[in-house]
Amino acid sequence: MKSSSGPSGLLARGDEIEALVERLMKCKVIAVDAEMDSYFSYQTKLCLIQISTEHEDALIDPLAPIDLSALRRPFEDPGIVKILHAADNDVPYLVERVGGQVGPIFDTHAAARVLGLPRAGLGALLQEYFGVAVDKSFQRADWRLRPLPQAQFEYAQGDTRYLIKLWRILEEMLAENGLEEEAHSSFRRTNQTPPRPRAFNAHAYLQLADVRKLNAYQKARLRDVYAWRDDLARRLDEAVFRILPDGLLIPLALFSEGSQAMRAHFRHSTVQRHAADICRITEEAAQNPFEASAVPVPEPYLRGRQLERFEKLRSWRNATAQELGIESERVFTNRSLKALVLAQPDSYEALAKLEGMEEWRMSKFGQALWDEFCKR
Numbered sequence: 264m265k266s267s268s269g270p271s272g273l274l275a276r277g278d279e280i281e282a283l284v285e286r287l288m289k290c291k292v293i294a295v296d297a298e299m300d301s302y303f304s305y306q307t308k309l310c311l312i313q314i315s316t317e318h319e320d321a322l323i324d325p326l327a328p329i330d331l332s333a334l335r336r337p338f339e340d341p342g343i344v345k346i347l348h349a350a351d352n353d354v355p356y357l358v359e360r361v362g363g364q365v366g367p368i369f370d371t372h373a374a375a376r377v378l379g380l381p382r383a384g385l386g387a388l389l390q391e392y393f394g395v396a397v398d399k400s401f402q403r404a405d406w407r408l409r410p411l412p413q414a415q416f417e418y419a420q421g422d423t424r425y426l427i428k429l430w431r432i433l434e435e436m437l438a439e440n441g442l443e444e445e446a447h448s449s450f451r452r453t454n455q456t457p458p459r460p461r462a463f464n465a466h467a468y469l470q471l472a473d474v475r476k477l478n479a480y481q482k483a484r485l486r487d488v489y490a491w492r493d494d495l496a497r498r499l500d501e502a503v504f505r506i507l508p509d510g511l512l513i514p515l516a517l518f519s520e521g522s523q524a525m526r527a528h529f530r531h532s533t534v535q536r537h538a539a540d541i542c543r544i545t546e547e548a549a550q551n552p553f554e555a556s557a558v559p560v561p562e563p564y565l566r567g568r569q570l571e572r573f574e575k576l577r578s579w580r581n582a583t584a585q586e587l588g589i590e591s592e593r594v595f596t597n598r599s600l601k602a603l604v605l606a607q608p609d610s611y612e613a614l615a616k617l618e619g620m621e622e623w624r625m626s627k628f629g630q631a632l633w634d635e636f637c638k639r
Contacts, residue, residue, distance in 0.1 A: 294426035
């Protein structure tokens with residue numbers, strides 16, 4: 264198979280993309296993957312697009328200032344199957360950068376789960392069917408690097424190089440087991456919505472371990488350190504946990520011996536650079552005391568009788584799945600059970616119209632679900 268051969272080994276010019284698209288339009292199936300920088304950046308960005316056909320592996324540089332909308336042609340063409348692994352992780356970022364939609368999709372991860380394979384990760388599947396060992400050290404590689412290191416380049420090619428062969432194996436297994444409809448129903452549910460920008464939750468610090476042990480003054484210090492960390496991460500476009508891990512937030516918020524002592528006690532690079540700022544923030548927290556009444560209390564999604572019915576349906580669902588030896592969400596998802604409890608349908612026909620009640624699912628489990636729902 265040949266590789267892409269633009270600058271730095273990546274396709275980064277409009278004419279290269281147009282030429283690739285013309286080749287892709289002659290295919291019946293293509294393999295697609297994407298790499299993001301969520302481990303490094305505050306706002307996740309698409310850093311690499313990998314596309315393999317039966318004749319080539321192409322790596323595209325979405326960080327380059329080029330128009331990638333031409334990829335909509337193969338991505339949306341109903342006659343070209345797009346094979347991805349764990350498509351929900353990649354498709355939203357592809358849609359955001361390229362536009363349009365991606366489909367039809369064959370998701371090798373979803374297919375492996377429907378088949379009940381013991382391991383559904385791509386590395387495990389490649390090892391099982393092709394004897395290919397995947398170097399896991401690249402799973403947290405920095406895909407922003409340009410030029411892309413050769414080892415990362417080759418790893419990225421491997422993410423799509425075997426997907427077409429894997430697709431043929433899994434598709435045949437689905438057909439042999441009568442699971443095609445279930446699998447393809449799962450593929451159609453792939454998230455096609457562009458990702459939302461990261462939003463700061465000013466009250467999320469209250470979910471940290473041991474926060475309940477803090478008094479109101481200490482919570483105010485923690486609140487302000489938590490907000491400062493997020494602001495610094497946003498300004499530097501760094502992942503929040505790389506600025507300061509959660510485990511340091513409470514110890515820093517409670518530290519009161521001054522910036523010099525703080526640097527001596529905490530060796531983290533952010534503390535070394537910003538100890539004076541952290542001390543100032545914790546000292547000023549007393550001017551804005553923590554008030555529990557200021558924290559919004561989320562409304563429960565299900566309450567009272569609704570919650571009781573949901574738990575009973577979920578218990579039935581879990582028992583059914585256990586009896587069949589399958590994952591519980593292959594019977595009904597929690598989301599569809601909640602929709603059922605909220606909708607309170609008055610007939611089996613109304614039940615079948617609710618979210619998540621696909622035809623294949625209803626044919627297998629619909630009557631049993633209705634009978635369970637009708638129990639008072």
